[in-house]
Amino acid sequence: MRSSTIRRALAAASTVSMLALSVSACSEDTANDSTVDFGYIGDYNGVSLLAIAKKLGLWKEVGLTAKVKAFNDGPIQVQALRAGNLDFGYIGPGAMWLPASGKAKVVAVNTLAYADRVIAQPGITSMKDLKGKKVGVPEGTSGDMALNLALEKAGMTAKDVQKVPMAPATIVSAFSSGRIDGAGIWYPLIDTIKAKVPDLEEVASTRETDSSFPTAFVAGNKVKPELTSKVIKVLQKANDWRARHPREAITESARMLELDESKVKADAANVETLPTADLVAKTKDGTVDKWLNVLGDFFVRNGQLESAPDPSSYYTGDLYTKAYAK
Known part of the structure:
Protein backbone atom coordinates (compact mmCIF):
# COMPACT_ATOMS: atom_id res chain seq x y z
CA MET A 1 0.00 0.00 0.00
CA ARG A 2 1.52 4.18 0.64
CA SER A 3 6.08 10.22 -2.38
CA SER A 4 8.28 18.87 -3.81
CA THR A 5 7.69 15.18 -5.04
CA ILE A 6 4.80 13.06 -4.74
CA ARG A 7 3.72 10.57 -5.05
CA ARG A 8 3.60 14.16 -5.95
CA ALA A 9 3.99 14.51 -9.53
CA LEU A 10 2.56 17.80 -8.40
CA ALA A 11 5.99 19.06 -7.65
CA ALA A 12 8.30 16.23 -7.87
CA ALA A 13 7.57 12.62 -8.44
CA SER A 14 10.58 12.75 -10.62
CA THR A 15 14.06 12.55 -9.30
CA VAL A 16 15.43 12.24 -5.85
CA SER A 17 15.84 15.70 -4.42
CA MET A 18 17.25 16.79 -1.15
CA LEU A 19 15.95 19.02 1.57
CA ALA A 20 17.67 19.74 4.82
CA LEU A 21 15.59 20.31 7.89
CA SER A 22 16.91 23.33 9.70
CA VAL A 23 17.27 21.54 12.94
CA SER A 24 20.42 21.81 14.96
CA ALA A 25 21.74 19.17 17.26
CA CYS A 26 22.29 20.38 20.74
CA SER A 27 23.12 17.35 22.72
CA GLU A 28 25.96 17.18 25.19
CA ASP A 29 26.82 13.86 23.58
CA THR A 30 27.09 14.46 19.86
CA ALA A 31 30.09 12.27 19.21
CA ASN A 32 28.09 9.47 17.64
CA ASP A 33 24.80 9.17 15.79
CA SER A 34 24.01 12.88 16.01
CA THR A 35 22.79 13.12 12.39
CA VAL A 36 20.22 10.92 10.68
CA ASP A 37 19.56 10.71 6.97
CA PHE A 38 15.82 10.28 6.50
CA GLY A 39 14.00 9.45 3.27
CA TYR A 40 10.40 10.27 2.45
CA ILE A 41 7.83 10.28 -0.34
CA GLY A 42 6.41 13.71 -1.11
CA ASP A 43 2.82 13.29 0.05
CA TYR A 44 0.90 13.82 3.29
CA ASN A 45 1.74 10.36 4.60
CA GLY A 46 5.40 10.76 3.84
CA VAL A 47 6.08 14.29 5.09
CA SER A 48 3.58 15.17 7.81
CA LEU A 49 5.56 13.82 10.77
CA LEU A 50 8.84 15.20 9.43
CA ALA A 51 7.27 18.62 8.94
CA ILE A 52 5.84 18.55 12.47
CA ALA A 53 9.15 17.40 13.96
CA LYS A 54 10.82 20.39 12.34
CA LYS A 55 8.15 22.82 13.56
CA LEU A 56 8.29 21.58 17.15
CA GLY A 57 12.07 21.15 17.36
CA LEU A 58 11.69 17.48 18.23
CA TRP A 59 15.01 16.40 16.73
CA LYS A 60 16.83 18.87 18.95
CA GLU A 61 15.08 17.43 22.01
CA VAL A 62 16.73 14.05 21.44
CA GLY A 63 20.08 15.50 20.39
CA LEU A 64 19.79 14.81 16.68
CA THR A 65 19.98 16.65 13.40
CA ALA A 66 17.81 15.27 10.57
CA LYS A 67 18.69 15.54 6.90
CA VAL A 68 15.71 14.59 4.79
CA LYS A 69 15.64 13.48 1.18
CA ALA A 70 12.71 12.97 -1.21
CA PHE A 71 12.24 9.74 -3.16
CA ASN A 72 9.69 8.58 -5.71
CA ASP A 73 8.72 5.40 -3.86
CA GLY A 74 9.48 3.00 -1.03
CA PRO A 75 11.56 0.37 -2.85
CA ILE A 76 14.12 2.99 -3.90
CA GLN A 77 14.45 4.06 -0.27
CA VAL A 78 15.05 0.49 0.85
CA GLN A 79 17.81 0.25 -1.75
CA ALA A 80 19.33 3.41 -0.25
CA LEU A 81 19.04 1.95 3.25
CA ARG A 82 20.86 -1.17 2.16
CA ALA A 83 23.58 0.88 0.45
CA GLY A 84 24.12 2.90 3.62
CA ASN A 85 22.93 6.15 2.01
CA LEU A 86 19.94 6.43 4.36
CA ASP A 87 19.35 5.58 7.99
CA PHE A 88 15.55 5.75 7.94
CA GLY A 89 12.83 5.98 5.33
CA TYR A 90 9.11 5.81 4.66
CA ILE A 91 7.23 3.09 2.77
CA GLY A 92 3.64 2.41 1.80
CA PRO A 93 1.92 -0.95 2.31
CA GLY A 94 2.86 -2.20 -1.14
CA ALA A 95 6.55 -2.10 -0.26
CA MET A 96 6.11 -3.97 3.02
CA TRP A 97 7.39 -7.14 1.36
CA LEU A 98 10.88 -5.63 1.48
CA PRO A 99 11.26 -5.51 5.28
CA ALA A 100 9.36 -8.81 5.41
CA SER A 101 12.11 -10.30 3.25
CA GLY A 102 14.79 -9.02 5.62
CA LYS A 103 15.91 -5.94 3.69
CA ALA A 104 14.94 -3.40 6.38
CA LYS A 105 13.25 -3.06 9.76
CA VAL A 106 9.83 -1.51 10.40
CA VAL A 107 10.33 0.81 13.36
CA ALA A 108 6.95 2.54 13.50
CA VAL A 109 3.54 2.28 11.89
CA ASN A 110 2.57 5.67 10.50
CA THR A 111 -1.00 5.56 9.18
CA LEU A 112 -3.52 3.35 7.47
CA ALA A 113 -3.70 4.43 3.85
CA TYR A 114 -6.44 3.96 1.26
CA ALA A 115 -5.15 6.11 -1.59
CA ASP A 116 -4.40 3.38 -4.14
CA ARG A 117 -6.49 2.75 -7.23
CA VAL A 118 -6.53 1.01 -10.56
CA ILE A 119 -7.47 3.66 -13.10
CA ALA A 120 -8.40 3.17 -16.74
CA GLN A 121 -8.98 5.25 -19.83
CA PRO A 122 -12.51 6.53 -20.46
CA GLY A 123 -14.82 3.74 -21.55
CA ILE A 124 -12.94 0.99 -19.68
CA THR A 125 -15.22 0.44 -16.73
CA SER A 126 -14.06 -2.82 -15.13
CA MET A 127 -11.01 -4.97 -14.52
CA LYS A 128 -12.35 -7.43 -17.10
CA ASP A 129 -12.23 -4.62 -19.67
CA LEU A 130 -8.48 -4.31 -19.03
CA LYS A 131 -7.82 -7.86 -20.19
CA GLY A 132 -5.00 -7.86 -22.72
CA LYS A 133 -4.41 -4.13 -22.32
CA LYS A 134 -1.35 -2.18 -21.18
CA VAL A 135 -1.36 -1.35 -17.48
CA GLY A 136 1.46 0.76 -16.05
CA VAL A 137 2.63 0.13 -12.50
CA PRO A 138 5.57 1.07 -10.28
CA GLU A 139 6.74 -2.41 -9.37
CA GLY A 140 6.89 -3.36 -5.70
CA THR A 141 4.81 -0.38 -4.58
CA SER A 142 1.28 0.11 -3.29
CA GLY A 143 0.19 0.77 -6.88
CA ASP A 144 1.43 -2.70 -7.77
CA MET A 145 -0.40 -4.05 -4.73
CA ALA A 146 -3.65 -2.34 -5.76
CA LEU A 147 -3.44 -3.87 -9.24
CA ASN A 148 -2.71 -7.35 -7.93
CA LEU A 149 -5.53 -7.16 -5.37
CA ALA A 150 -7.95 -6.01 -8.07
CA LEU A 151 -6.88 -8.79 -10.44
CA GLU A 152 -7.31 -11.34 -7.67
CA LYS A 153 -10.78 -10.05 -6.82
CA ALA A 154 -11.80 -10.22 -10.49
CA GLY A 155 -10.58 -13.80 -10.83
CA MET A 156 -7.70 -12.70 -13.04
CA THR A 157 -3.91 -12.87 -12.85
CA ALA A 158 -1.08 -10.61 -13.98
CA LYS A 159 -0.93 -12.71 -17.17
CA ASP A 160 -4.35 -11.35 -18.16
CA VAL A 161 -2.95 -7.83 -18.69
CA GLN A 162 0.17 -6.37 -20.26
CA LYS A 163 1.88 -5.17 -17.11
CA VAL A 164 4.33 -2.37 -17.90
CA ARG A 179 0.14 5.37 -24.21
CA ILE A 180 -1.22 3.00 -21.55
CA ASP A 181 -4.78 1.81 -21.00
CA GLY A 182 -4.66 1.60 -17.23
CA ALA A 183 -2.45 2.03 -14.18
CA GLY A 184 -1.99 0.91 -10.62
CA ILE A 185 -1.29 4.24 -8.93
CA TRP A 186 -2.28 6.41 -5.99
CA TYR A 187 -3.64 9.76 -4.94
CA PRO A 188 -2.60 12.56 -5.20
CA LEU A 189 -0.91 11.53 -8.46
CA ILE A 190 -4.34 10.54 -9.74
CA ASP A 191 -5.48 14.14 -9.25
CA THR A 192 -2.60 15.22 -11.47
CA ILE A 193 -3.73 12.75 -14.14
CA LYS A 194 -7.37 13.84 -13.81
CA ALA A 195 -6.39 17.38 -14.72
CA LYS A 196 -5.58 16.04 -18.19
CA VAL A 197 -8.00 13.08 -18.35
CA PRO A 198 -10.98 14.24 -16.27
CA ASP A 199 -13.27 11.38 -17.32
CA LEU A 200 -10.86 8.56 -16.46
CA GLU A 201 -12.38 5.53 -14.73
CA GLU A 202 -11.50 4.20 -11.28
CA VAL A 203 -12.06 0.49 -11.73
CA ALA A 204 -10.68 -0.68 -8.37
CA SER A 205 -9.79 0.82 -5.00
CA THR A 206 -8.14 -0.38 -1.80
CA ARG A 207 -11.10 1.20 0.00
CA GLU A 208 -13.23 -1.62 -1.40
CA THR A 209 -11.41 -4.29 0.62
CA ASP A 210 -11.77 -5.40 4.24
CA SER A 211 -8.02 -5.20 4.84
CA SER A 212 -5.97 -2.52 6.60
CA PHE A 213 -3.02 -1.06 4.74
CA PRO A 214 -0.36 0.30 7.12
CA THR A 215 2.26 2.76 6.00
CA ALA A 216 5.46 2.69 8.01
CA PHE A 217 8.85 4.13 8.82
CA VAL A 218 11.75 1.78 8.24
CA ALA A 219 15.40 1.62 9.26
CA GLY A 220 18.45 0.02 7.76
CA ASN A 221 19.36 -3.30 9.33
CA LYS A 222 22.63 -1.89 10.70
CA VAL A 223 21.11 1.13 12.46
CA LYS A 224 21.78 0.94 16.19
CA PRO A 225 18.80 0.28 18.51
CA GLU A 226 19.77 3.32 20.62
CA LEU A 227 19.46 5.60 17.60
CA THR A 228 16.27 3.89 16.50
CA SER A 229 14.71 4.51 19.91
CA LYS A 230 15.50 8.24 19.68
CA VAL A 231 13.95 8.45 16.23
CA ILE A 232 10.86 6.54 17.38
CA LYS A 233 10.40 9.06 20.19
CA VAL A 234 10.44 11.90 17.67
CA LEU A 235 7.93 10.11 15.44
CA GLN A 236 5.63 9.32 18.37
CA LYS A 237 5.56 12.92 19.61
CA ALA A 238 4.96 14.22 16.10
CA ASN A 239 2.24 11.62 15.58
CA ASP A 240 0.34 12.71 18.68
CA TRP A 241 0.60 16.37 17.67
CA ARG A 242 -0.77 15.44 14.23
CA ALA A 243 -3.69 13.60 15.86
CA ARG A 244 -4.51 16.64 18.02
CA HIS A 245 -3.96 19.24 15.29
CA PRO A 246 -5.10 17.77 11.97
CA ARG A 247 -5.61 21.13 10.24
CA GLU A 248 -2.23 22.44 11.34
CA ALA A 249 -0.61 19.18 10.24
CA ILE A 250 -1.95 19.78 6.74
CA THR A 251 -0.62 23.35 6.83
CA GLU A 252 2.86 22.24 7.86
CA SER A 253 2.88 19.46 5.27
CA ALA A 254 1.81 21.86 2.53
CA ARG A 255 4.58 24.24 3.55
CA MET A 256 7.20 21.49 3.35
CA LEU A 257 5.85 20.23 0.02
CA GLU A 258 5.39 23.76 -1.32
CA LEU A 259 1.85 22.88 -2.36
CA ASP A 260 -1.56 24.47 -1.98
CA GLU A 261 -3.22 23.36 1.26
CA SER A 262 -6.32 22.21 -0.62
CA LYS A 263 -4.26 19.60 -2.47
CA VAL A 264 -2.73 18.29 0.73
CA LYS A 265 -6.13 18.26 2.44
CA ALA A 266 -7.53 16.10 -0.38
CA ASP A 267 -4.54 13.79 -0.03
CA ALA A 268 -5.03 13.52 3.74
CA ALA A 269 -8.64 12.42 3.19
CA ASN A 270 -7.28 9.03 2.08
CA VAL A 271 -5.43 8.56 5.36
CA GLU A 272 -6.46 7.20 8.77
CA THR A 273 -4.23 8.41 11.59
CA LEU A 274 -4.01 6.71 14.97
CA PRO A 275 -2.72 8.20 18.25
CA THR A 276 0.49 6.67 19.55
CA ALA A 277 -1.28 5.11 22.55
CA ASP A 278 -3.54 3.29 20.10
CA LEU A 279 -0.59 2.08 18.02
CA VAL A 280 1.17 0.89 21.17
CA ALA A 281 -1.96 -0.99 22.26
CA LYS A 282 -2.36 -2.51 18.80
CA THR A 283 1.29 -3.57 18.88
CA LYS A 284 0.82 -5.27 22.24
CA ASP A 285 -2.46 -7.03 21.41
CA GLY A 286 -1.26 -8.36 18.05
CA THR A 287 -3.35 -6.13 15.79
CA VAL A 288 -0.30 -4.73 14.01
CA ASP A 289 1.00 -8.28 13.53
CA LYS A 290 -2.36 -9.18 12.01
CA TRP A 291 -2.10 -6.32 9.52
CA LEU A 292 1.40 -7.40 8.57
CA ASN A 293 0.42 -11.06 8.32
CA VAL A 294 -2.42 -10.25 5.91
CA LEU A 295 0.02 -8.35 3.73
CA GLY A 296 2.57 -11.16 4.06
CA ASP A 297 0.09 -13.76 2.86
CA PHE A 298 -0.80 -11.52 -0.08
CA PHE A 299 2.85 -11.12 -1.04
CA VAL A 300 3.25 -14.90 -0.94
CA ARG A 301 0.30 -15.34 -3.29
CA ASN A 302 1.89 -12.84 -5.66
CA GLY A 303 5.33 -14.41 -5.58
CA GLN A 304 7.08 -11.55 -3.78
CA LEU A 305 7.75 -13.74 -0.74
CA GLU A 306 8.33 -17.48 -0.52
CA SER A 307 6.64 -17.58 2.87
CA ALA A 308 5.17 -15.05 5.26
CA PRO A 309 7.60 -14.41 8.14
CA ASP A 310 6.67 -13.73 11.76
CA PRO A 311 6.27 -9.92 11.96
CA SER A 312 8.51 -9.91 15.04
CA SER A 313 11.41 -10.71 12.71
CA TYR A 314 11.14 -7.30 11.02
CA TYR A 315 8.86 -5.06 13.14
CA THR A 316 10.68 -3.68 16.18
CA GLY A 317 7.51 -3.47 18.23
CA ASP A 318 9.46 -3.87 21.47
CA LEU A 319 11.42 -0.69 20.76
CA TYR A 320 8.22 1.12 19.77
CA THR A 321 6.39 0.25 23.02
CA LYS A 322 9.42 0.95 25.23
CA ALA A 323 9.98 4.36 23.65
CA TYR A 324 6.42 5.35 24.55
CA ALA A 325 6.73 4.13 28.11
CA LYS A 326 9.76 6.36 28.88
Missing part, protein backbone atom coordinates in the same frame (compact mmCIF):
# COMPACT_ATOMS: atom_id res chain seq x y z
CA PRO A 165 6.83 -1.40 -15.16
CA MET A 166 7.06 2.39 -14.92
CA ALA A 167 8.20 5.08 -12.52
CA PRO A 168 5.31 7.04 -10.95
CA ALA A 169 6.05 10.19 -12.95
CA THR A 170 6.21 8.17 -16.16
CA ILE A 171 2.78 6.73 -15.44
CA VAL A 172 1.38 10.25 -15.15
CA SER A 173 2.66 11.22 -18.60
CA ALA A 174 1.97 7.84 -20.24
CA PHE A 175 -1.64 7.69 -19.05
CA SER A 176 -2.27 11.34 -19.86
CA SER A 177 -1.03 10.83 -23.42
CA GLY A 178 -2.96 7.58 -23.90
Whole structure:
Protein backbone atom coordinates (compact mmCIF):
# COMPACT_ATOMS: atom_id res chain seq x y z
CA MET A 1 0.00 0.00 0.00
CA ARG A 2 1.52 4.18 0.64
CA SER A 3 6.08 10.22 -2.38
CA SER A 4 8.28 18.87 -3.81
CA THR A 5 7.69 15.18 -5.04
CA ILE A 6 4.80 13.06 -4.74
CA ARG A 7 3.72 10.57 -5.05
CA ARG A 8 3.60 14.16 -5.95
CA ALA A 9 3.99 14.51 -9.53
CA LEU A 10 2.56 17.80 -8.40
CA ALA A 11 5.99 19.06 -7.65
CA ALA A 12 8.30 16.23 -7.87
CA ALA A 13 7.57 12.62 -8.44
CA SER A 14 10.58 12.75 -10.62
CA THR A 15 14.06 12.55 -9.30
CA VAL A 16 15.43 12.24 -5.85
CA SER A 17 15.84 15.70 -4.42
CA MET A 18 17.25 16.79 -1.15
CA LEU A 19 15.95 19.02 1.57
CA ALA A 20 17.67 19.74 4.82
CA LEU A 21 15.59 20.31 7.89
CA SER A 22 16.91 23.33 9.70
CA VAL A 23 17.27 21.54 12.94
CA SER A 24 20.42 21.81 14.96
CA ALA A 25 21.74 19.17 17.26
CA CYS A 26 22.29 20.38 20.74
CA SER A 27 23.12 17.35 22.72
CA GLU A 28 25.96 17.18 25.19
CA ASP A 29 26.82 13.86 23.58
CA THR A 30 27.09 14.46 19.86
CA ALA A 31 30.09 12.27 19.21
CA ASN A 32 28.09 9.47 17.64
CA ASP A 33 24.80 9.17 15.79
CA SER A 34 24.01 12.88 16.01
CA THR A 35 22.79 13.12 12.39
CA VAL A 36 20.22 10.92 10.68
CA ASP A 37 19.56 10.71 6.97
CA PHE A 38 15.82 10.28 6.50
CA GLY A 39 14.00 9.45 3.27
CA TYR A 40 10.40 10.27 2.45
CA ILE A 41 7.83 10.28 -0.34
CA GLY A 42 6.41 13.71 -1.11
CA ASP A 43 2.82 13.29 0.05
CA TYR A 44 0.90 13.82 3.29
CA ASN A 45 1.74 10.36 4.60
CA GLY A 46 5.40 10.76 3.84
CA VAL A 47 6.08 14.29 5.09
CA SER A 48 3.58 15.17 7.81
CA LEU A 49 5.56 13.82 10.77
CA LEU A 50 8.84 15.20 9.43
CA ALA A 51 7.27 18.62 8.94
CA ILE A 52 5.84 18.55 12.47
CA ALA A 53 9.15 17.40 13.96
CA LYS A 54 10.82 20.39 12.34
CA LYS A 55 8.15 22.82 13.56
CA LEU A 56 8.29 21.58 17.15
CA GLY A 57 12.07 21.15 17.36
CA LEU A 58 11.69 17.48 18.23
CA TRP A 59 15.01 16.40 16.73
CA LYS A 60 16.83 18.87 18.95
CA GLU A 61 15.08 17.43 22.01
CA VAL A 62 16.73 14.05 21.44
CA GLY A 63 20.08 15.50 20.39
CA LEU A 64 19.79 14.81 16.68
CA THR A 65 19.98 16.65 13.40
CA ALA A 66 17.81 15.27 10.57
CA LYS A 67 18.69 15.54 6.90
CA VAL A 68 15.71 14.59 4.79
CA LYS A 69 15.64 13.48 1.18
CA ALA A 70 12.71 12.97 -1.21
CA PHE A 71 12.24 9.74 -3.16
CA ASN A 72 9.69 8.58 -5.71
CA ASP A 73 8.72 5.40 -3.86
CA GLY A 74 9.48 3.00 -1.03
CA PRO A 75 11.56 0.37 -2.85
CA ILE A 76 14.12 2.99 -3.90
CA GLN A 77 14.45 4.06 -0.27
CA VAL A 78 15.05 0.49 0.85
CA GLN A 79 17.81 0.25 -1.75
CA ALA A 80 19.33 3.41 -0.25
CA LEU A 81 19.04 1.95 3.25
CA ARG A 82 20.86 -1.17 2.16
CA ALA A 83 23.58 0.88 0.45
CA GLY A 84 24.12 2.90 3.62
CA ASN A 85 22.93 6.15 2.01
CA LEU A 86 19.94 6.43 4.36
CA ASP A 87 19.35 5.58 7.99
CA PHE A 88 15.55 5.75 7.94
CA GLY A 89 12.83 5.98 5.33
CA TYR A 90 9.11 5.81 4.66
CA ILE A 91 7.23 3.09 2.77
CA GLY A 92 3.64 2.41 1.80
CA PRO A 93 1.92 -0.95 2.31
CA GLY A 94 2.86 -2.20 -1.14
CA ALA A 95 6.55 -2.10 -0.26
CA MET A 96 6.11 -3.97 3.02
CA TRP A 97 7.39 -7.14 1.36
CA LEU A 98 10.88 -5.63 1.48
CA PRO A 99 11.26 -5.51 5.28
CA ALA A 100 9.36 -8.81 5.41
CA SER A 101 12.11 -10.30 3.25
CA GLY A 102 14.79 -9.02 5.62
CA LYS A 103 15.91 -5.94 3.69
CA ALA A 104 14.94 -3.40 6.38
CA LYS A 105 13.25 -3.06 9.76
CA VAL A 106 9.83 -1.51 10.40
CA VAL A 107 10.33 0.81 13.36
CA ALA A 108 6.95 2.54 13.50
CA VAL A 109 3.54 2.28 11.89
CA ASN A 110 2.57 5.67 10.50
CA THR A 111 -1.00 5.56 9.18
CA LEU A 112 -3.52 3.35 7.47
CA ALA A 113 -3.70 4.43 3.85
CA TYR A 114 -6.44 3.96 1.26
CA ALA A 115 -5.15 6.11 -1.59
CA ASP A 116 -4.40 3.38 -4.14
CA ARG A 117 -6.49 2.75 -7.23
CA VAL A 118 -6.53 1.01 -10.56
CA ILE A 119 -7.47 3.66 -13.10
CA ALA A 120 -8.40 3.17 -16.74
CA GLN A 121 -8.98 5.25 -19.83
CA PRO A 122 -12.51 6.53 -20.46
CA GLY A 123 -14.82 3.74 -21.55
CA ILE A 124 -12.94 0.99 -19.68
CA THR A 125 -15.22 0.44 -16.73
CA SER A 126 -14.06 -2.82 -15.13
CA MET A 127 -11.01 -4.97 -14.52
CA LYS A 128 -12.35 -7.43 -17.10
CA ASP A 129 -12.23 -4.62 -19.67
CA LEU A 130 -8.48 -4.31 -19.03
CA LYS A 131 -7.82 -7.86 -20.19
CA GLY A 132 -5.00 -7.86 -22.72
CA LYS A 133 -4.41 -4.13 -22.32
CA LYS A 134 -1.35 -2.18 -21.18
CA VAL A 135 -1.36 -1.35 -17.48
CA GLY A 136 1.46 0.76 -16.05
CA VAL A 137 2.63 0.13 -12.50
CA PRO A 138 5.57 1.07 -10.28
CA GLU A 139 6.74 -2.41 -9.37
CA GLY A 140 6.89 -3.36 -5.70
CA THR A 141 4.81 -0.38 -4.58
CA SER A 142 1.28 0.11 -3.29
CA GLY A 143 0.19 0.77 -6.88
CA ASP A 144 1.43 -2.70 -7.77
CA MET A 145 -0.40 -4.05 -4.73
CA ALA A 146 -3.65 -2.34 -5.76
CA LEU A 147 -3.44 -3.87 -9.24
CA ASN A 148 -2.71 -7.35 -7.93
CA LEU A 149 -5.53 -7.16 -5.37
CA ALA A 150 -7.95 -6.01 -8.07
CA LEU A 151 -6.88 -8.79 -10.44
CA GLU A 152 -7.31 -11.34 -7.67
CA LYS A 153 -10.78 -10.05 -6.82
CA ALA A 154 -11.80 -10.22 -10.49
CA GLY A 155 -10.58 -13.80 -10.83
CA MET A 156 -7.70 -12.70 -13.04
CA THR A 157 -3.91 -12.87 -12.85
CA ALA A 158 -1.08 -10.61 -13.98
CA LYS A 159 -0.93 -12.71 -17.17
CA ASP A 160 -4.35 -11.35 -18.16
CA VAL A 161 -2.95 -7.83 -18.69
CA GLN A 162 0.17 -6.37 -20.26
CA LYS A 163 1.88 -5.17 -17.11
CA VAL A 164 4.33 -2.37 -17.90
CA PRO A 165 6.83 -1.40 -15.16
CA MET A 166 7.06 2.39 -14.92
CA ALA A 167 8.20 5.08 -12.52
CA PRO A 168 5.31 7.04 -10.95
CA ALA A 169 6.05 10.19 -12.95
CA THR A 170 6.21 8.17 -16.16
CA ILE A 171 2.78 6.73 -15.44
CA VAL A 172 1.38 10.25 -15.15
CA SER A 173 2.66 11.22 -18.60
CA ALA A 174 1.97 7.84 -20.24
CA PHE A 175 -1.64 7.69 -19.05
CA SER A 176 -2.27 11.34 -19.86
CA SER A 177 -1.03 10.83 -23.42
CA GLY A 178 -2.96 7.58 -23.90
CA ARG A 179 0.14 5.37 -24.21
CA ILE A 180 -1.22 3.00 -21.55
CA ASP A 181 -4.78 1.81 -21.00
CA GLY A 182 -4.66 1.60 -17.23
CA ALA A 183 -2.45 2.03 -14.18
CA GLY A 184 -1.99 0.91 -10.62
CA ILE A 185 -1.29 4.24 -8.93
CA TRP A 186 -2.28 6.41 -5.99
CA TYR A 187 -3.64 9.76 -4.94
CA PRO A 188 -2.60 12.56 -5.20
CA LEU A 189 -0.91 11.53 -8.46
CA ILE A 190 -4.34 10.54 -9.74
CA ASP A 191 -5.48 14.14 -9.25
CA THR A 192 -2.60 15.22 -11.47
CA ILE A 193 -3.73 12.75 -14.14
CA LYS A 194 -7.37 13.84 -13.81
CA ALA A 195 -6.39 17.38 -14.72
CA LYS A 196 -5.58 16.04 -18.19
CA VAL A 197 -8.00 13.08 -18.35
CA PRO A 198 -10.98 14.24 -16.27
CA ASP A 199 -13.27 11.38 -17.32
CA LEU A 200 -10.86 8.56 -16.46
CA GLU A 201 -12.38 5.53 -14.73
CA GLU A 202 -11.50 4.20 -11.28
CA VAL A 203 -12.06 0.49 -11.73
CA ALA A 204 -10.68 -0.68 -8.37
CA SER A 205 -9.79 0.82 -5.00
CA THR A 206 -8.14 -0.38 -1.80
CA ARG A 207 -11.10 1.20 0.00
CA GLU A 208 -13.23 -1.62 -1.40
CA THR A 209 -11.41 -4.29 0.62
CA ASP A 210 -11.77 -5.40 4.24
CA SER A 211 -8.02 -5.20 4.84
CA SER A 212 -5.97 -2.52 6.60
CA PHE A 213 -3.02 -1.06 4.74
CA PRO A 214 -0.36 0.30 7.12
CA THR A 215 2.26 2.76 6.00
CA ALA A 216 5.46 2.69 8.01
CA PHE A 217 8.85 4.13 8.82
CA VAL A 218 11.75 1.78 8.24
CA ALA A 219 15.40 1.62 9.26
CA GLY A 220 18.45 0.02 7.76
CA ASN A 221 19.36 -3.30 9.33
CA LYS A 222 22.63 -1.89 10.70
CA VAL A 223 21.11 1.13 12.46
CA LYS A 224 21.78 0.94 16.19
CA PRO A 225 18.80 0.28 18.51
CA GLU A 226 19.77 3.32 20.62
CA LEU A 227 19.46 5.60 17.60
CA THR A 228 16.27 3.89 16.50
CA SER A 229 14.71 4.51 19.91
CA LYS A 230 15.50 8.24 19.68
CA VAL A 231 13.95 8.45 16.23
CA ILE A 232 10.86 6.54 17.38
CA LYS A 233 10.40 9.06 20.19
CA VAL A 234 10.44 11.90 17.67
CA LEU A 235 7.93 10.11 15.44
CA GLN A 236 5.63 9.32 18.37
CA LYS A 237 5.56 12.92 19.61
CA ALA A 238 4.96 14.22 16.10
CA ASN A 239 2.24 11.62 15.58
CA ASP A 240 0.34 12.71 18.68
CA TRP A 241 0.60 16.37 17.67
CA ARG A 242 -0.77 15.44 14.23
CA ALA A 243 -3.69 13.60 15.86
CA ARG A 244 -4.51 16.64 18.02
CA HIS A 245 -3.96 19.24 15.29
CA PRO A 246 -5.10 17.77 11.97
CA ARG A 247 -5.61 21.13 10.24
CA GLU A 248 -2.23 22.44 11.34
CA ALA A 249 -0.61 19.18 10.24
CA ILE A 250 -1.95 19.78 6.74
CA THR A 251 -0.62 23.35 6.83
CA GLU A 252 2.86 22.24 7.86
CA SER A 253 2.88 19.46 5.27
CA ALA A 254 1.81 21.86 2.53
CA ARG A 255 4.58 24.24 3.55
CA MET A 256 7.20 21.49 3.35
CA LEU A 257 5.85 20.23 0.02
CA GLU A 258 5.39 23.76 -1.32
CA LEU A 259 1.85 22.88 -2.36
CA ASP A 260 -1.56 24.47 -1.98
CA GLU A 261 -3.22 23.36 1.26
CA SER A 262 -6.32 22.21 -0.62
CA LYS A 263 -4.26 19.60 -2.47
CA VAL A 264 -2.73 18.29 0.73
CA LYS A 265 -6.13 18.26 2.44
CA ALA A 266 -7.53 16.10 -0.38
CA ASP A 267 -4.54 13.79 -0.03
CA ALA A 268 -5.03 13.52 3.74
CA ALA A 269 -8.64 12.42 3.19
CA ASN A 270 -7.28 9.03 2.08
CA VAL A 271 -5.43 8.56 5.36
CA GLU A 272 -6.46 7.20 8.77
CA THR A 273 -4.23 8.41 11.59
CA LEU A 274 -4.01 6.71 14.97
CA PRO A 275 -2.72 8.20 18.25
CA THR A 276 0.49 6.67 19.55
CA ALA A 277 -1.28 5.11 22.55
CA ASP A 278 -3.54 3.29 20.10
CA LEU A 279 -0.59 2.08 18.02
CA VAL A 280 1.17 0.89 21.17
CA ALA A 281 -1.96 -0.99 22.26
CA LYS A 282 -2.36 -2.51 18.80
CA THR A 283 1.29 -3.57 18.88
CA LYS A 284 0.82 -5.27 22.24
CA ASP A 285 -2.46 -7.03 21.41
CA GLY A 286 -1.26 -8.36 18.05
CA THR A 287 -3.35 -6.13 15.79
CA VAL A 288 -0.30 -4.73 14.01
CA ASP A 289 1.00 -8.28 13.53
CA LYS A 290 -2.36 -9.18 12.01
CA TRP A 291 -2.10 -6.32 9.52
CA LEU A 292 1.40 -7.40 8.57
CA ASN A 293 0.42 -11.06 8.32
CA VAL A 294 -2.42 -10.25 5.91
CA LEU A 295 0.02 -8.35 3.73
CA GLY A 296 2.57 -11.16 4.06
CA ASP A 297 0.09 -13.76 2.86
CA PHE A 298 -0.80 -11.52 -0.08
CA PHE A 299 2.85 -11.12 -1.04
CA VAL A 300 3.25 -14.90 -0.94
CA ARG A 301 0.30 -15.34 -3.29
CA ASN A 302 1.89 -12.84 -5.66
CA GLY A 303 5.33 -14.41 -5.58
CA GLN A 304 7.08 -11.55 -3.78
CA LEU A 305 7.75 -13.74 -0.74
CA GLU A 306 8.33 -17.48 -0.52
CA SER A 307 6.64 -17.58 2.87
CA ALA A 308 5.17 -15.05 5.26
CA PRO A 309 7.60 -14.41 8.14
CA ASP A 310 6.67 -13.73 11.76
CA PRO A 311 6.27 -9.92 11.96
CA SER A 312 8.51 -9.91 15.04
CA SER A 313 11.41 -10.71 12.71
CA TYR A 314 11.14 -7.30 11.02
CA TYR A 315 8.86 -5.06 13.14
CA THR A 316 10.68 -3.68 16.18
CA GLY A 317 7.51 -3.47 18.23
CA ASP A 318 9.46 -3.87 21.47
CA LEU A 319 11.42 -0.69 20.76
CA TYR A 320 8.22 1.12 19.77
CA THR A 321 6.39 0.25 23.02
CA LYS A 322 9.42 0.95 25.23
CA ALA A 323 9.98 4.36 23.65
CA TYR A 324 6.42 5.35 24.55
CA ALA A 325 6.73 4.13 28.11
CA LYS A 326 9.76 6.36 28.88
